[in-house]
Amino acid sequence: MTLSEEDYIKAIYHLGKGENTTVSTNAVAEQMDTKPSSVTDMVKKLSEKGLANYKPYKGVSLTEYGQKTALSIVRKHRLWEVFLVEKLDFSWDEVHEVAEQLEHIKSEKLVDRLDRHLGFPQVDPHGDPIPSKSGTFKKAIKKLLKEVPVGANGICVGVKDSSPPFLKFLDKNKIALGDSILVLEKEEFDGSLRIRIKGNEVHISDQIASNLYLKITE
Amino acid sequence: MTLSEEDYIKAIYHLGKGENTTVSTNAVAEQMDTKPSSVTDMVKKLSEKGLANYKPYKGVSLTEYGQKTALSIVRKHRLWEVFLVEKLDFSWDEVHEVAEQLEHIKSEKLVDRLDRHLGFPQVDPHGDPIPSKSGTFKKAIKKLLKEVPVGANGICVGVKDSSPPFLKFLDKNKIALGDSILVLEKEEFDGSLRIRIKGNEVHISDQIASNLYLKITE
DNA sequence: ACAAATTTTTAGCTTTGTCTAAAATTAAAT
DNA sequence: ATTTAATTTTAGACAAAGCTAAAAATTTGT
Structure with missing residues (x-):
């Protein structure tokens, strides 16, 4: 398996979002930053090798292999x-x-x-x-911290509100993208959370929890 | 720099033993498990790129770069x-x-x-x-343990006598290829050595020390 | 449903790195 | 010193992976 073949396999896989979806030649070309004609050539080859299912004009999907x-x-x-x-x-x-x-x-x-x-x-x-x-x-899914159930943990992957005050707040509280967060407790009354982040327990308001995305695996 | 170019550079380097020696097309071909004509093509390219000095029929050497x-x-x-x-x-x-x-x-x-x-x-x-x-x-050189000065350390890379009894002896004393050995003391009288190997101090007879190669850097 | 727009494929060319076979050069041998 | 042998280079071909331009198929708009 050549380097290039591996790159195409990966591109088809990612475009299909892990499901075994058929993806278009153009989509692969864009993802790979190459031309559609090159993609046609390569998917033919992958198909011959038993790695992909390809029907001309109908797109490409991955085989089991x-x-x-x-x-x-x-x-x-x-x-x-x-x-x-x-x-x-x-x-x-x-x-x-x-x-x-x-x-x-x-x-x-x-x-x-x-x-x-x-x-x-x-x-x-x-x-x-x-x-x-x-x-x-x-599978991993992206959820607002607010929606993450107690006991689950995830990784901070993005913000909904990217205004400077919010980012500054995160910075001050040493919450950064890539940090692992464990939800310890949810306060019914005001929607605030107790979380563990980098070994420390921290209190988070409902408002913050509504603007922070975690990626969690279920 | 392509993968292939890097492999050729490395081959020329190793054939020249680290010195900046001129090596023959045939030697490179053998080392790389390829044909002399392929080598000629590649060294021309390396030469154009300023990586090698190449004169037709006269071999190739590496530039400073x-x-x-x-x-x-x-x-x-x-x-x-x-x-x-x-x-x-x-x-x-x-x-x-x-x-x-x-x-x-x-x-x-x-x-x-x-x-x-x-x-x-x-x-x-x-x-x-x-x-x-x-x-x-x-630079590293290979020496019989016997020749290694007190205080130096090296790595066990080979044996002179590869008879089963000798190998068995090494095994029993937990001396293996790849082990790091430090020479602690030399006994003038019988040529025996005190060495440190894997944290333990061990006594080694002159006969053993005459049949074990170390690689040491000076 | 059919013309227009879009997508996809085909055909032919380029580059990289390889090969074989033949020609050229250098080295060896008598 | 001249022939023979060995080494090295050239010429021409090939496979992989890409590109452009033109042709073919599909989709869309009305």
């Missing part, structure tokens, strides 16, 4: 992202480019050992789940 | 080898293939952080020195 391949690449990508953040102190927003390269390294032993070295992490620094060796994983 | 490039690749290769052995518990003889892939990952930050994560190691698991970021390093 293609799906497995995609999951293996995603697994590697996300494990390397964890490595970069946890072991090499990269920040969560600078790991993607490097992981994009590392995901192509071919060594099953390396991946297994890396997984173990990292303590078998369930999610990457962006809150996205890491497929198991056999390719299973829980 | 080519040398720096080679050292940067060697540095990455050896740091990854240390990582695989120290952090992922690979054995010293199975790291080469994987490091061969990892050495091509492009990210200066990654290499620097990896170096730090590993505690700025001086040698790889085979006892070969790791070039610094600026490309300097001490």
Whole structure:
């Protein structure tokens, strides 16, 4: 499997949002920053190799085998992202480019050992789940902190209100994108929350909880 | 710089044994497991790019720039080898293939952080020195343990006598290839040594010391 | 339903890195 | 020193992956 083939498999996988959806040639071309004619050539090849289902003019989807391949690449990508953040102190927003390269390294032993070295992490620094060796994983969804049930934990991935005062508030309370948050308790009366973040327990008002997105895996 | 170019640079570097020696087209072809005609094509390209000096029929050598490039690749290769052995518990003889892939990952930050994560190691698991970021390093030489001066340390890289009794002896005394050995004291009288290996102090007879190769950096 | 717009494919060309076979150069041998 | 042997280069071809421009199929608008 060439590097380029792997990139196409991944693109088709991501465009199909993990479901086995048929995606258009144009969509793949845009995602890959290449031309539709190049995509046609490549999906023909993937199809011949049994990785994709392709009908001219009808788009492309992954076969079972293609799906497995995609999951293996995603697994590697996300494990390397964890490595970069946890072991090499990269920040969560600078790991993607490097992981994009590392995901192509071919060594099953390396991946297994890396997984173990990292303590078998369930999610990457962006809150996205890491497929198991056999390719299973829980889907992640993005929710307002307010909607996250007590006991669940997730990773802070975005804000609804991006006004300076709100961002400043987050900064002051040391809440940053990429932080892992565990919901400890919900106060029925005013909708405020008690959460654990970076080892500290913090109180969060309903208003804040309504403007912070977490990614959680169910 | 493409992957293939990097491989050629590295081959020329290694054939020249780190010295800036001119090497033959045939030698490069053999090392790279490719054909001489392919080598000719590539060294022309490297020459145009300022990485190599090439005169038809006269062989090829690296320019200053080519040398720096080679050292940067060697540095990455050896740091990854240390990582695989120290952090992922690979054995010293199975790291080469994987490091061969990892050495091509492009990210200066990654290499620097990896170096730090590993505690700025001086040698790889085979006892070969790791070039610094600026490309300097001490040469390694292979010596019989017997010849290693007191106070020096090196890595066990081979045996002179490979008879079963000798190998069995090493095994029993938990001396294995890849082990780091520090020479603590030399007994003038019988030529026996006191060494430190894997945290333990061990006594080694002259006969053993005459049949064990260490790689040391001076 | 049919013309227009959009999407997708085909055909042909380019680059990179490789190969084979033949020609050219250098080295070796008598 | 001249022939033979070995090495190296050139010329021409090929596969992978991409591109452009033109043709074909599909979708859309009325």
